[in-house]
Amino acid sequence: MTTLWDTTGSAVVKELAAQRRTGGAVLSGVALTLVVVADEARVGEAEEAASSASEQHPCRILVVVRRQIDAPVPRLDAEVSIGGRLGPGEAVVMRMYGRLALHAESVVLPLLAADAPVVTWWHTDPPSRLTTDALAVIADRRITDSRAAADQPAALRTRALDYAPGDTDLAWTRATGWRATLTSALDSVHGRRGDAVRIIGGRIEGDPGSATAQLLAGWIESRAGARLDVVQGPRHPGPSGVDSVLLQLDQDEEVRVHADRRGGAVISQPYRPDATMALPERTLGDLLGEELRRLDPDEPYAEALEVTTGVSGLAGRAPVRSHVWVDPAEQDGRSGGGQVAARDVGVGSPHGEAPTVPADSEGADEVAEHGEHDSPDPTAPEAVR
Numbered sequence: 001m002t003t004l005w006d007t008t009g010s011a012v013v014k015e016l017a018a019q020r021r022t023g024g025a026v027l028s029g030v031a032l033t034l035v036v037v038a039d040e041a042r043v044g045e046a047e048e049a050a051s052s053a054s055e056q057h058p059c060r061i062l063v064v065v066r067r068q069i070d071a072p073v074p075r076l077d078a079e080v081s082i083g084g085r086l087g088p089g090e091a092v093v094m095r096m097y098g099r100l101a102l103h104a105e106s107v108v109l110p111l112l113a114a115d116a117p118v119v120t121w122w123h124t125d126p127p128s129r130l131t132t133d134a135l136a137v138i139a140d141r142r143i144t145d146s147r148a149a150a151d152q153p154a155a156l157r158t159r160a161l162d163y164a165p166g167d168t169d170l171a172w173t174r175a176t177g178w179r180a181t182l183t184s185a186l187d188s189v190h191g192r193r194g195d196a197v198r199i200i201g202g203r204i205e206g207d208p209g210s211a212t213a214q215l216l217a218g219w220i221e222s223r224a225g226a227r228l229d230v231v232q233g234p235r236h237p238g239p240s241g242v243d244s245v246l247l248q249l250d251q252d253e254e255v256r257v258h259a260d261r262r263g264g265a266v267i268s269q270p271y272r273p274d275a276t277m278a279l280p281e282r283t284l285g286d287l288l289g290e291e292l293r294r295l296d297p298d299e300p301y302a303e304a305l306e307v308t309t310g311v312s313g314l315a316g317r318a319p320v321r322s323h324v325w326v327d328p329a330e331q332d333g334r335s336g337g338g339q340v341a342a343r344d345v346g347v348g349s350p351h352g353e354a355p356t357v358p359a360d361s362e363g364a365d366e367v368a369e370h371g372e373h374d375s376p377d378p379t380a381p382e383a384v385r
Contacts, residue, residue, distance in 0.1 A: 001081035008076065009107040012092060015080045016111070020090070030089070032292065033113045035135055036063045037104075038123040043093070045284065046123040047086055052285025054087040057292045060113045061091040064135065066101035069328065074098035076107060102328070105134035112138075117295050119143065121288065128158050130167070130321065137323045141295050143288070145170040146211035147241075156211050160311035165297035165319040171211035172301045173287045174240045177265075177279045178216055178257075182245060184277065185255050185267045192271065193251075199224035201248040205233030205258075210241020218308035219300060220247075238281055 002015055034053065038046035043065055050061045075097040082090050092111060096104055112118060120139035125148065130136035146169050149155035159169060190197045199220065206213045208230045217228045228245070237243040237259075244258030256268040265279035302314040 001079055001084045004076075004078045004080065006075050007078055009110055012076075012078045012080060012094070012107070013110050015078075016082075016090060016092065019080060019082045030060055030113045030116055031057045032059045032117045032119055032295070033111075034059045034061050034292070035108060035118060035120040035139065036061065036123060037120065037126075037133075037135060038063060038065055040065055040067060040095075042123055046121075047093070049123070049284040049288050050091075050121075051085070051087040052283065053289040053292055054089055056289040058089055059119075059292070060089060060111070060116075061086050062108055062111055063091070063093040064104050064108065065093070065095045066104065067095045067097050069098065069101040071097040074100035076100060103134075105138060108135065109138065117141065119292060119295070121291075125149070129162050129324065130164075131162075131324045132326045134323050137321045140166060141291070142167045143170065143291050144168075147171045147174070147239075149211075152209055152211035153214060156214060156305065157309045157311065160305050160309040160314065163302065163305065163311075163314045164317050164321055165302070165315065166295075168291055168298050168301055169211070169215075169305075170284075170287050170291070172215050172298075172304065173290055174212045174282070175216045175219065175242070176290065177282070178240065178242055178245065179219060181257055181265050181267070181277050181279055182220075182247070182255075185257055185269060186247070188267075188272070188275075189249065189253070189255060189269060198250040199226045199247050200250055201226050202228045202246045202254075204228050204230045204242060204245050206230065206237035206243045207241040208232055210237070213237075213241040214308050215301075215304045216242060216245070218306070219304035222300075222303040222307045240281070 002019065004011055004015060034050055036046050036050050043063065046063060050063070053059075054061060077095045077097075079093040080091075084091065086093075094104075094107060096107070100107070117140040118138055119141040120135045121143040122145070126136075126144045127133050130142060136142050142164075144159060144167070146152050146155040146159060152171070156169075156171070159167065186197050186199075202220075204213050204217050208214075210230070213230045217230050221227045226248075228247075233243040235243050238261075242259070244256065247255045249255060253270050257265050258268075259279060260266050260276065263278065263280040264276045267275045267277060297315070297319065299315060306312055306314050
């Protein structure tokens with residue numbers, strides 16, 4: 001790994017090419033470019049998840065950390081590696097200071113793998129309108145995570161209002177195991193009956209404020225036409241926010257699926273003994289890897305999001321976004337020329353007021369305090385100065 005302090009985008013491109021030549025590495029079979037937008041405090045989590053996902057889908061990883069956008073002097077620090085801690089492929093971790101952080105695409109675009117799709121994942125609070133982030137506009141697939149929001153149902157509505165085909169949410173991905181288990185249980189009932197099975201009601205026990213639980217209820221209603229209420233269960237649910245699902249069927253039958261807290265789910269249904277299926281809690285890397293398997297619009301997610309939030313017409317929206325520039329200096333909303341007021345971007349947006357600065361680093365950054373560059377270490381190798 002080579003660290004470039006106070007560098008430029010062109011220097012990063014040259015260093016990546018130089019490492020490829022000296023190491024004898026050949027970029028081949030790359031499925032996509034994964035752009036990760038992360039807060040400084042969560043970079044480690046993002047790198048671990050991206051590395052795990054890259055083992056399933058060979059990709060070039062570009063990590064963007066908008067470090068301090070209020071720094072008076074723009075600066076770029078970059079870590080360039082091939083076959084390092086971020087997996088066997090190529091990876092660049094970029095920390096951007098000052099107004100360069102508002103133009104991250106100027107550094108990212110030359111680093112995209114040629115003729116490969118682009119996926120952008122926000123391991124931070126995304127903007128309320130993804131069009132205000134150019135890293136969303138250039139992406140074929142956009143991944144957010146409503147579970148990270150303080151108000152998850154409100155975050156789901158924000159994502160529905162801003163939805164475009166190609167958007168997805170890791171809160172939805174966390175429901176994959178439950179959806180597969182419920183489908184298997186209903187298939188078993190269908191096989192016993194020999195005729196169609198109809199869901200007429202039921203409930204989901206878990207966390208009513210969980211985005212995953214709400215999307216699971218929305219998915220069942222979109223498929224079966226029966227709404228399931230999400231209620232607080234007697235046990236604390238796992239990361240998915242779902243502890244058990246009760247389905248009321250026609251012919252006066254019920255099917256219940258509940259987590260056994262040992263990485264499985266117990267299925268209870270009439271006329272058959274209880275059965276157990278695997279339902280493990282999945283890592284962030286597994287969730288991300290699942291979303292990288294497909295780059296086409298996730299229609300079941302759009303249908304579940306419609307039902308959950310009451311926002312209709314999601315599938316019919318245009319998949320292409322146009323970038324809308326938002327200047328964080330225009331805080332009063334009196335922006336002209338078609339610009340969007342900064343307040344419309346939302347709390348936690350990369351265009352907000354220094355959102356990526358951890359509390360323990362405020363006031364400790366030399367650039368933010370004095371507008372000066374770090375002095376190079378005279379003992380450091382020339383490649384990392």
